[in-house]
Amino acid sequence: MTIPDLASLHARGAAQQPSYADRDALDAAVARLRTSPPLVFAGECDALTDQLAAVTRGEAFLLQGGDCAETFDGVTADNVRNKLRVLLQMAVVLTYAASVPVVKVGRIAGQYAKPRSSDTETRVVDGAEVTLPAYRGDAVNGFPFTAEAREPDPQRLVDVYNNSAATLNLVRAFVTGGYADLRQVHTWNTDFVRDSPAGQRYEQIAGEIDRALTFMQAIGADPSELQTTQVHSSHEALVLEYEHAMTRIDSRTSDPYDVSGHFVWIGERTRQLDGAHVELLRHIRNPIGVKLGPTTSADDALALAQRLNPDNVPGRLTFITRFGAGRIRDGLPALVEKVTAEGVQVAWVCDPMHGNTFEASSGYKTRRLDDVIEEVQGFFDVHRALGTWPGGIHVELTGDDVTECVGGGEELAEIDLHNRYESVCDPRLNRVQSLELAFLVAGMLRR
Ligand code: PEP
Numbered sequence: 001m002t003i004p005d006l007a008s009l010h011a012r013g014a015a016q017q018p019s020y021a022d023r024d025a026l027d028a029a030v031a032r033l034r035t036s037p038p039l040v041f042a043g044e045c046d047a048l049t050d051q052l053a054a055v056t057r058g059e060a061f062l063l064q065g066g067d068c069a070e071t072f073d074g075v076t077a078d079n080v081r082n083k084l085r086v087l088l089q090m091a092v093v094l095t096y097a098a099s100v101p102v103v104k105v106g107r108i109a110g111q112y113a114k115p116r117s118s119d120t121e122t123r124v125v126d127g128a129e130v131t132l133p134a135y136r137g138d139a140v141n142g143f144p145f146t147a148e149a150r151e152p153d154p155q156r157l158v159d160v161y162n163n164s165a166a167t168l169n170l171v172r173a174f175v176t177g178g179y180a181d182l183r184q185v186h187t188w189n190t191d192f193v194r195d196s197p198a199g200q201r202y203e204q205i206a207g208e209i210d211r212a213l214t215f216m217q218a219i220g221a222d223p224s225e226l227q228t229t230q231v232h233s234s235h236e237a238l239v240l241e242y243e244h245a246m247t248r249i250d251s252r253t254s255d256p257y258d259v260s261g262h263f264v265w266i267g268e269r270t271r272q273l274d275g276a277h278v279e280l281l282r283h284i285r286n287p288i289g290v291k292l293g294p295t296t297s298a299d300d301a302l303a304l305a306q307r308l309n310p311d312n313v314p315g316r317l318t319f320i321t322r323f324g325a326g327r328i329r330d331g332l333p334a335l336v337e338k339v340t341a342e343g344v345q346v347a348w349v350c351d352p353m354h355g356n357t358f359e360a361s362s363g364y365k366t367r368r369l370d371d372v373i374e375e376v377q378g379f380f381d382v383h384r385a386l387g388t389w390p391g392g393i394h395v396e397l398t399g400d401d402v403t404e405c406v407g408g409g410e411e412l413a414e415i416d417l418h419n420r421y422e423s424v425c426d427p428r429l430n431r432v433q434s435l436e437l438a439f440l441v442a443g444m445l446r447r
């Protein structure tokens with residue numbers, strides 16, 4: 001398969017793209033990216049497709065999570081380790097408590113570009129209304145509310161590449177260098193988490209795993225699966241210049257792969273059937289996802305599956321539904337029923353975040369953990385009733401003790417949000433809330 005050229009993609013009226021003023025700088029950035037080494041290998045993408053095929057068949061569960069928007073400042077050893085740690089802890093809970101293999105995918109090492117509901121943002125500065133371009137993620141412009149920061153800068157695309165490389169290098173080192181060894185299961189449960197009820201429940205599981213490992217050691221069994229694991233990278237494929245420059249023909253198979261991440265997805269705002277994003281991702285061989293919001297009809301979903309996965313390859317396509325807690329029970333069944341009846345191979349994954357965002361009275365964008373849980377429960381109930389497999393969750397979380405979502409065992413309230421609100425985009429579950437969610441989902445999986 002050949003790769004459509006960038007101009008033809010833009011000719012489709014690509015949604016959610018930055019408007020770059022300096023075309024020469026843009027060309028230079030794209031040229032630099034085109035010659036940069038791949039961040040991931042095609043063979044790794046194929047291996048993930050195989051794992052997602054197991055999810056599609058109902059034999060594994062996908063845990064996909066990370067920041068709404070990564071930032072360049074967030075590329076530190078502590079931050080990356082903390083995110084990895086919460087993913088590993090959640091995966092242990094899901095695997096141990098539900099006895100299901102868990103496929104781990106981070107919203108990490110490339111999640112730098114954001115679609116926005118408005119091109120501009122207006123704030124009152126020194127008593128006067130000021131309107132500037134909206135922040136579109138560190139891939140595009142800066143977060144500070146100044147004209148200079150908000151101007152889209154093509155050099156940032158190269159910075160995305162470099163920061164993704166640094167992050168992925170660290171993730172790979174942590175995972176293969178002993179940090180993800182199951183014998184470390186206790187050490188992942190540190191500091192503030194241990195004192196929470198979820199942390200204590202985790203400690204109990206960790207103790208049981210420890211005993212099982214000691215037993216295995218005693219009988220001389222030491223399988224390599226205990227020492228290492230796999231964590232794949234993923235992000236929304238949004239800025240065409242970046243994703244296109246990172247799309248390469250694999251010498252092994254002669255097929256194009258987007259080597260900027262293992263898994264890429266198309267957002268709710270860019271999934272137009274004839275749009276640029278569907279057109280580009282239709283041509284790559286990576287496993288891909290599409291976000292489906294509450295307005296998606298069953299025919300839309302079928303048309304997307306037909307366009308993006310015409311050979312109906314299991315593992316190639318994941319539908320990430322994000323209906324909102326109040327709409328999933330009514331909206332999801334028709335979609336799942338029709339897609340299933342047509343024999344379409346797809347992994348169904350629940351994003352319980354993006355349909356449940358609201359503005360707190362204090363002005364912070366937030367989500368209630370109860371709504372998140374209610375949407376996941378609705379997702380499980382719908383799939384259980386239809387006899388289909390609830391294949392996974394897609395969540396916005398961080399490994400830190402932030403105060404961005406309300407509720408949970410710590411009873412975070414709207415008045416607490418200002419304490420540690422660090423997201424530059426959507427509110428994330430903190431570490432304790434993430435662990436609580438993992439226990440609840442494990443309970444749903446067990447049934
Ligand atoms: C996101 O995942 O951060 C996002 C913008 O989601 P959606 O496309 O579902 O709105």
Ligand code: MN
Pocket residue numbers: 068069354396425426
């Ligand atoms: Mn988000």
